[in-house]
Amino acid sequence: MIETASVISFFGFLRCGEITVIKSEQFEPAINLCISDISFTDNVANFHLKQSKTDPFRKGIDIQLHKINSHICPYRVLKRYLEIRKTFMSSYQNTDPLFVSIGNLAMEREFFITKIRHVLELCSYDPKNFSGHSFRIGAGTAAGQANIEDHMIKTLGRWSSVCYVRYIRNQPTSIKYAIQQLAESINH
Numbered sequence: 001m002i003e004t005a006s007v008i009s010f011f012g013f014l015r016c017g018e019i020t021v022i023k024s025e026q027f028e029p030a031i032n033l034c035i036s037d038i039s040f041t042d043n044v045a046n047f048h049l050k051q052s053k054t055d056p057f058r059k060g061i062d063i064q065l066h067k068i069n070s071h072i073c074p075y076r077v078l079k080r081y082l083e084i085r086k087t088f089m090s091s092y093q094n095t096d097p098l099f100v101s102i103g104n105l106a107m108e109r110e111f112f113i114t115k116i117r118h119v120l121e122l123c124s125y126d127p128k129n130f131s132g133h134s135f136r137i138g139a140g141t142a143a144g145q146a147n148i149e150d151h152m153i154k155t156l157g158r159w160s161s162v163c164y165v166r167y168i169r170n171q172p173t174s175i176k177y178a179i180q181q182l183a184e185s186i187n188h
Helices: 002-011 074-088 109-122 134-145 150-157 162-166 172-187
Strands: 038-040 044-049 061-066
Touching: 002 074, 002 109, 002 134, 038 074, 044 074, 061 074, 134 150
Parallel strands: none
Antiparallel strands: 038 044, 044 061
C-alpha cells in the first residue's frame, strides 16, 4: 500500500492530503479518494480526485496513470495493489477508502508520512527532508530535469500559473551548466 501510494503520488503530482485524511474517522466517500474513483482501460488507470487545492469549485479532476515500459509503472502498481487488496481484505466496497491502515480505516496523513520517513531512514536518507509535499516537489523537479516542456509540467501538476517553478529544485551541477551555457553564448 505504501509503495502504491508513493508511486501514484509521484506520477500523479499529488499532495499528501489528496490520498490521506487527517483523522480516519473523518473519511467521507463523497469527498475523499475511494476504490470507486479508480477505473482501468487497457493502458490507462484513471483516478478521480473529487476535490483538490487547485479545484476551488470542487468539480473534480481525472488523473491518468498510463501503462509505461519502466520498472516503476504506476498503472501496474495500482492494479496489483487493488488485486491484492480485494483478495486479502474481508471488506471490499466501492465506497471504501482507496488506502487503508490497520483496521481497514482510511490512511491518515501522519501514518503515511511516518512510514515513508521510516523507509527513507532504512535507505540511509535523512527522513527530516521529507514532507507531505515531497512527491509533488520530486515530480516537478524530475520533470524539469527530464526537460519536459513547461506547459506539460503545468498540466501534470494541475498548476494554473507559473507557481510550479517553486517546486523545481535545481542541483548545483544544473546551475553550473546553465552558467557555462550563458558564458558560452556571449563568447560567440
